[in-house]
Amino acid sequence: MTSATRRPETPASTVPTRLIATDLDGTLLHDDKTVSARTIAALAAAEQAGIEVFFVTGRPARWMDVVSDHVHGHGLAICGNGAAVVDLHGGPGAHRFVKVRELAPDIALDVIQLLRAAAPGTVCAVERTFGLHLEPGYPLMHMEPPEIVSPAEKLLAKDALDADQPVLKVLAFHPEMDPDDFLTVARTAIGTRANVTRSSPSALLEISGPGVSKASTLELCCAERGIAPEEVAAFGDMPNDVEMLTWAGRSYAMGNAHPAAVAAASGRTAPNNEDGVAIVIERILAEQL
CATH class of the missing domain: 3.30.1240.10 (Hypothetical Protein, Haloacid Dehalogenase-like Hydrolase; Chain: A; domain 2)
Known part of the structure; x- marks a missing residue:
């Protein structure tokens, strides 16, 4: 999955969101690398509502301790721009590799x-x-x-x-x-x-590796769960998010996003320092409850 052609967004009212995929730096995290209380609450509410949460980042797996600590171990992380999938539910120090897509x-x-x-x-x-x-x-x-x-x-x-x-x-x-x-x-x-x-x-x-990206690994993970692109809401801010923002049925470029991310996304939200991800999650939950 390498296309950067934006598909038309499916109306939110017809297809509920089953999975949230969010970048970290410049997206979920504030510039000081913290996660706000509002964002922590929104992520927890999404999981409680049965929506899976995936962190999709260029960071390596071993840099996820601080993030999983902030978000209380919610969800899975696609790390290294799709090169690895790590289970964060065990909390800091107990992360487990679920999938590795190496570069020869x-x-x-x-x-x-x-x-x-x-x-x-x-x-x-x-x-x-x-x-x-x-x-x-x-x-x-x-x-x-x-x-x-x-x-x-x-x-x-x-x-x-x-x-x-x-x-x-x-x-x-x-x-x-x-x-x-x-x-x-x-x-x-x-x-x-x-x-x-x-x-x-x-x-x-x-x-x-060839064909390895945030989007292609997210697509694999969603296929394993029977989740269609239309059931995914994605968030990002930089060129490494473009394929993911293009693939997801609902996607949001942050207010601070690179022009390539803005062009790929179907929508916009507030900047990372203003909890743009939490704002959309809250709206998604309100739509579906």
Whole structure:
């Protein structure tokens, strides 16, 4: 599922929402990375009403403790832009991988080499299930120190430390390029070898396996539950949310969203700092009760 063509929205009155899929950073979370009391209450009310809640994020699974703590362990998380599905119901420290859609190491290395040629100065990081490994020169912009600093050829070698852990995604950073220009260059260079997107305000790209995205993994999870796209309400704010916003029957770009997310969504809501997700959930619950 890679189409970015917006399907007409099904009238809410005819198809009840069965699943809520929400991005985290810039969407559910305030800019200080907290979840408001109003949002916590809205998520809990949705689950109590029988609506499943999925967090759909570019974050790795191990960064979900703080979020699940804020939201009292509600729901499942699709992490790494679709590379993994994690059950949060056990609470912090008890998360369980439900599904992993890895990026093959040889494809990861091929993609990195193509990016180096297309955008000289690119430096990369490799995200595995339980750790982040950096190339020399990659900025320390994430929530944890790297476990290994080495060229990508060594990070992705068959005998590398943690080589037994699946690669979830490659992060590629350019110190000078405009973020959207970098995304365009990368997509042209990489083609169908991998899925390339971005969610950061800086020139930081996120590269997953071919066909792996928030939308495609959400689609798999919904199919397993017998949930149709028309029964999903989705929320997002950045280019890595575009496919998900396009696929869902009801979708909302935040008031602070990137233009690509606005174009993909069927509706808009308030900015993340004004509890835009909670506002819509409350309205959905009022419609269905």
